[in-house]
Amino acid sequence: MTGRASGGRLAGLLPWGLCFAVFGLIPLLTALGLSFFDMNPLRPDLTRWVGGGNYARALGSPAFWHALRTTAIFVVGTLPVTLVLAYGVAALLGRLRSGEAFFRAAIFFPATLSMVVISLVFKSLYAEQGLLNGWLQAIGLPAVHWLQDPRLALPSIMVMDIWASVGYYAILILAGRKTLPVEQLEAARLEGMGAFEIERRIVLPHVRPVLLFVVLLNTVRSFQIFIEVFVLTRGGPLESTLTLVYHLYERAFYHFEMGYACAIAYILLLLVGLILLMQRRLIARAPGTAA
Amino acid sequence: MGSRGNPVVGAVALALALALAGCAGRAPQKRTIVFWQFSPLTAIQPVLDRFHHEHPDIEVQVEQLTWQSGREKIVAAIAAGRPPDLAEIGSTFLPGLVADSTLIDLTDSIPDLKSALRGWPVAEYRGRAYAIPWMLGTRALYVNANLMKRAGLSRPPATWAEFSNAVARIDALGSGIRGFGMNSGEREVLFKKFMPFAWGNGGHILDSTLTRSVVASPQNIEALRFYLSLKPHSLLDRQEMLDEAFTRGRVGFTISGPWMLRKLPASAPDLQFQVALMPRPAAARGTPASFAGAEALGIFRGSKEKALALLLARFLVREENAMPLYVATGNAFPAAVAAEQDTYFVSHPGDRVFVEQLKTAVAPPVHPRWVEIEEILNGALEEAIYGKKSAESALRSADAQIGALLRKRP
Numbered sequence: 001m002t003g004r005a006s007g008g009r010l011a012g013l014l015p016w017g018l019c020f021a022v023f024g025l026i027p028l029l030t031a032l033g034l035s036f037f038d039m040n041p042l043r044p045d046l047t048r049w050v051g052g053g054n055y056a057r058a059l060g061s062p063a064f065w066h067a068l069r070t071t072a073i074f075v076v077g078t079l080p081v082t083l084v085l086a087y088g089v090a091a092l093l094g095r096l097r098s099g100e101a102f103f104r105a106a107i108f109f110p111a112t113l114s115m116v117v118i119s120l121v122f123k124s125l126y127a128e129q130g131l132l133n134g135w136l137q138a139i140g141l142p143a144v145h146w147l148q149d150p151r152l153a154l155p156s157i158m159v160m161d162i163w164a165s166v167g168y169y170a171i172l173i174l175a176g177r178k179t180l181p182v183e184q185l186e187a188a189r190l191e192g193m194g195a196f197e198i199e200r201r202i203v204l205p206h207v208r209p210v211l212l213f214v215v216l217l218n219t220v221r222s223f224q225i226f227i228e229v230f231v232l233t234r235g236g237p238l239e240s241t242l243t244l245v246y247h248l249y250e251r252a253f254y255h256f257e258m259g260y261a262c263a264i265a266y267i268l269l270l271l272v273g274l275i276l277l278m279q280r281r282l283i284a285r286a287p288g289t290a291a
Numbered sequence: 292m293g294s295r296g297n298p299v300v301g302a303v304a305l306a307l308a309l310a311l312a313g314c315a316g317r318a319p320q321k322r323t324i325v326f327w328q329f330s331p332l333t334a335i336q337p338v339l340d341r342f343h344h345e346h347p348d349i350e351v352q353v354e355q356l357t358w359q360s361g362r363e364k365i366v367a368a369i370a371a372g373r374p375p376d377l378a379e380i381g382s383t384f385l386p387g388l389v390a391d392s393t394l395i396d397l398t399d400s401i402p403d404l405k406s407a408l409r410g411w412p413v414a415e416y417r418g419r420a421y422a423i424p425w426m427l428g429t430r431a432l433y434v435n436a437n438l439m440k441r442a443g444l445s446r447p448p449a450t451w452a453e454f455s456n457a458v459a460r461i462d463a464l465g466s467g468i469r470g471f472g473m474n475s476g477e478r479e480v481l482f483k484k485f486m487p488f489a490w491g492n493g494g495h496i497l498d499s500t501l502t503r504s505v506v507a508s509p510q511n512i513e514a515l516r517f518y519l520s521l522k523p524h525s526l527l528d529r530q531e532m533l534d535e536a537f538t539r540g541r542v543g544f545t546i547s548g549p550w551m552l553r554k555l556p557a558s559a560p561d562l563q564f565q566v567a568l569m570p571r572p573a574a575a576r577g578t579p580a581s582f583a584g585a586e587a588l589g590i591f592r593g594s595k596e597k598a599l600a601l602l603l604a605r606f607l608v609r610e611e612n613a614m615p616l617y618v619a620t621g622n623a624f625p626a627a628v629a630a631e632q633d634t635y636f637v638s639h640p641g642d643r644v645f646v647e648q649l650k651t652a653v654a655p656p657v658h659p660r661w662v663e664i665e666e667i668l669n670g671a672l673e674e675a676i677y678g679k680k681s682a683e684s685a686l687r688s689a690d691a692q693i694g695a696l697l698r699k700r701p
Contacts, residue, residue, distance in 0.1 A: 041370030042391035127532040129467065129541055137467070148476045148527050150677065236478045238677055253363050254662055256387065258370070 035262035042256055054263030064264065066239060067247035068271075070154065074243060075222040077158045078165075082218055083211070085162065086169035091199065093170065094177045104171065111168035119231035122160045123147075126232075147233055150240035157228050157241060165221070169214045176210030177203060212283045216276050223272045244268050323350040324599045328379040329361060329586070334619035342606050349599055369393055374591035377600040380422060382413040382585045382654060383665065390659030394421040394589040400601060408608060408626040413585040413654045422587035423604050426613065426623035429581045429652040430483070430546050431644055432570065435461075436563035438468060438543045447567035449579075451488075451517050454544070454570040461543030462524035470524035472533035472545035473676070480530060481672040482655070482665060483582040484546055489514040490653040491580035492572045496668065497656045502697060506668065507683070507690035514572075515675060515682035522676065538562065546581075552641045553621040566644040568651070583652035586623055624649065660696055667692045 035054055039047045058064045093103055110118065125131050126146035133143040146156045180203060188198050226245040229235060235242035235250070244264065252261035328335060332355050339351045354375070356364055362384055368374045380388065388394050398420045405411070410424030434447045442461045448454035458470030474484045486496070494510035497503065505511075526533065526542055537545040538559045546569070555562055568579040588604040590597055606612060613625030614633055624630065624646060636643045658664060671689035674680045680688065 040391060041366050042388065042393045044370055044372070123529075123532075127535070128526055128528045129532070129536050129539070145527070147529075153476075234477055234479060236673065237476045238673060238679070253366060254666075256366065256391070 031262040031265060034259050035266050037259045038257075039259040040256045041252075041258050047259075050259065054260045055267065057260060058264050058267055063242075063247060064244075067242050067244045070240070070242055071223060071225065071244045073154065074158060074161075074225055075219065077155070078161050078222055079215065079218050082162050082165055082169060083214060085166045086173055086214065087211070089166060089170035090173035090177060091203075093174050104174070107167040108171050109167065110164045111171075113164075115164065115227040116231055118160065118164050119228050122156075123232055126156055148237060150236075150238040153233050153237060153241050157225075157232060160232075161222075161225070161228060165218065169218065172214055173207055173210055176207035180206045208283065212280065215279055215283065219275060219279065220272055223268060223275075321348055321350050322596060322599060323352055324377060324596050324603055325352045325354070325375040326377045326600075326603060327354050327356050327361075327365065327375040329356050329358060330379075330616060330620050330622075331355060334616055338607065338612050338616060341612065342603060345606070346602070349602070351603060369591065369593065372593055374593045376594040376596045377588055377590055377603055379425065379586050380589045382583075382587065383661070385413065385422060385587060385589070386416070386657045386659060386661035388589065389416045389421045389657065393592055395592055395594075395597065396421060397423065397590065397601070401605075404605070404608065407628055409628055409649070410583070410585045410587070410626045410654070413583065413657065414587045416657045416659075422589040423608055424585050424626035425588045425604075425608050426586040426617070427626050427649055427652075428548060428584040428586070428623035429645060429648050430487070430548050430569075431581060431648045432567045433537055433545045433547055433551060434565045434567055435537065435540060435543050436565050437540065438464065442543070447565055448544075448570050449568070450570055450573050452573070455517070455520060458521050458524045458543060468541055468543070469526035469536075470543045471521050471526070472536060472542045473522060473525035473527050474530055474533065475527040475673075475676055477529045478669045478673050479665075481669045481676070483584075485515065485518050485672050486653070486655070487546070487569050487581045488518050491569065491577045491651075493577060496664065496693075497658065497697075501656055501658050504690045504693035504697060506671075506693055507686040512683050512686055515672075515686060519675060519682055527676070537564075548622070549624070549642060549645045550622050552639075566641045568644065568648055578651045579648070581648050581652040583649065583654040584623070585626065585654065663696055664693050667696070 036049060036051055037047050038050045038053070089107055093100060093107070096103060127133070128143060128145065128148065130146075132146065137143060145152065147153050184202060185198065188202050193201070224245055225243050226249065229241050229243050229246045230249075233241040235246050245268070248261040248264040248268075251257045251264065326339075332353065335353060335355075339353055342351060343349070356379075362381075365374070365378060365380075365384075374393075380394075385394075396419050398418075401420065401423060404423060408424050410427045411420065414420050414422040414424050432447065438461045439445075439447070439457065441464055442457065444457050444460065448457045460470075461468065462470035474480055482496075486494075489495075489511045492510040492514045494508050494514055495505050498505050526536055528536065530547070533542065533545050534547055534551060534554075536542045537547070537551075538555060540559070540562055552566070555564060569581045571577045571579045588607060590600045590604070594600055608625075608627060610625055610627035610629040610633070613627055614630050614635065617624055617630075618635060621642075624642075631646055636646055655661065655665070667689050671680070671685040674688075675682055675685035679685075
C-alpha cells in the first residue's frame, strides 16, 4: 500500500521532473561542461579542452570586471529602494478601508506585463522627444538625455525596473502582513503602542521571512538583468549599461565563444549563490527572526 | 447481409486495394526543404506556392525568423547539427559563417547567376561565393519638405556644404525642431551611418587585400570631422526614435531605409517629404555613397537537401519571384538586375531613388574577423560622437586595434 502510494507520488512528480531535467538540469550540467572547453557553436568539431582557461580569462578581462561592476551598481541601486517602496506600498494597502482590491490589482498590474513590453513603453517615455521630456519642457526645463547620456542610462533603467517590480513584491509582503493575527494588533493598541511602534515591533518581525524571500528573489533577478538592457540600450552608451548577462550574451552569440560565455555564467552563479547565503545569514541573525 | 458475404465483391475490393497499394508504392516520395527567412509568411507563401506549382514533388517547410532572435536561432541550429537547408542571411552575419566554413562554396554551381544578380561583394570571400544575393538594402536621405521650405531652401542638399548649411538653417527654426537625426545610444549601427560619408570621400575600412586597416586614412578623418560638425544641430537618438521624430515633423533630415516610404503616408499623411541621394563631398568630388546591405541565401554544410536548396534559391532570386516580395514588404530590393526595369519603379519615384542609391552604395568588407572589426569601429565612433575623443584620435585608436587584430592569428 505504502509502495503503491509512493509510486503514485513519484508518478505525479514525473511531469515536473522531466521538465526540470530537460529544461533545467541538463542545460545546467551541459553549460558547466562547456565552460571548460573552447567551443564555437558554428564549428563544434573544433571544440577543445581548455580546463580553467575560460575562468582565468574572465577574471583577467577588463570587460568582465566592467560588466560585473555595472551589474553590482544595478543590484545595489535597485534592491533597497524596491524593498523599502514595496514595504511602504504594502503598509498603505493594508491600512486601506475601502478599494483595497482595486489598488491591489493596480499595483500588481506591471507584474503581469512582459519585461519586453515594459521596456518598449519606457523606451518611448525616455526618447529625446518623448513624453517625459515633453513634460519637462512644458514647465520650462531642458530636455534630459535619459538613455543617451552615459551617466543617466543605467539609473533610467533602474527606475524602470523598480517601477516594474515594486507591485509584485508589495503583494508578497501584503500577504505576509495578512497572516498577522488581528488580536495581536489589538492587544498592542490596548497597550498604547503607536502605529510606528506596532510596525517596528510587531509587523516587521512577523513579515521578516517574507522580506527575506523578497530580498533573495530580487537579488537573483537583479543579477540576471538582460531584457531591459537588450531592448533599451544594448549595453551602451559607452558601455555604461553593459551588464554581466548582456556581456555573456554578446560573447556567446556575436563572438561565438560559447565556452567562455558559460564560464561567465558559472562565475555569476557562484557569486549570486554566495551573496544569497550571506543575505540569508544576515537576515536570520537579526533579532526576532525565526528564518 | 449486403456485400459482406459476396466473394466477387470481396475479390474486386481486394484487387482494388492491392492496385492502390501498388500505385502508392510507385508514387515518387515528396522531398522536403527546410527554409528559414525573415519576411512575413503572408508575403513569402505566394512565392513558395509558385515554386510548389513548378515542383510538385518538393515540399518547402518555411519558417519566419525575427530580426531580434534569428541569428541566435541559426547559431543554435548549427550547434545542434540540425541547420535548415536554406536560410536568408544578413550581410553582417555572413562573414562569421563563411569564416567558420558553415556555408558551402557555391561558386562552381552558379556561374550563370553572376551577371543576373547584383550584390556579389557581400556574398563573396576571396573570390569564392558562399551565398546568393537575394534582396539588397540601402539607406538614403529623407528630407522634410515643409521644414526645407520654412528654412528658405529649395532643393535637397547634394553636397556636404549644402547639407551642413541646410541642417543648420532648419535647426535655427527652433521650437524643438532639429536639423538632422544622428544615431547614438545604439553602438551597433554607428558605422552604417558614418561610413557612407567616408566611402563617398574615397575612404575604406580595410585595404583591397583585406590585410591592412586603412580606418585612419585622411579621407575617413575628414569625413568624421564633417559628420561630427552636424552634431550641434542634430537630434541624437536611436534609429526608431529618429524615424518617429521625422514622422512627427521634428527633424529636417534623417538617413533611413525604404521601409519608411510605406510607413510615412500611413502614419503622417500631412507630412511633406522627399527622398534624396546621400550628399557627396563636393559637386566635382566623391560619390553619394551609402551603406549596402544584402539578404543572401546560404546553404549550410549540414543541409540534407543541398541540391534542392540550390534549386529553391535559384527560383527565389529570379526577378519575377523577388519583385512581389519587395512589393509586399518594401524592405529590400531584388538583387536581380532585371528588377531595375520593373514598371513598379516608374510609378513609385521614392523607391526609384533607392534603386539609384544602390548603384553607389558600398558593402562592408567580408572578412572572417568582421564582427570584431565592426565592434572596434563602432566603439571608436561612439567615443567621437560623445566627445571623448577627437575624430582623428578615435580613428587612429580604431586603426591600431584593427591592425593588431589582423596581425593576430585567427
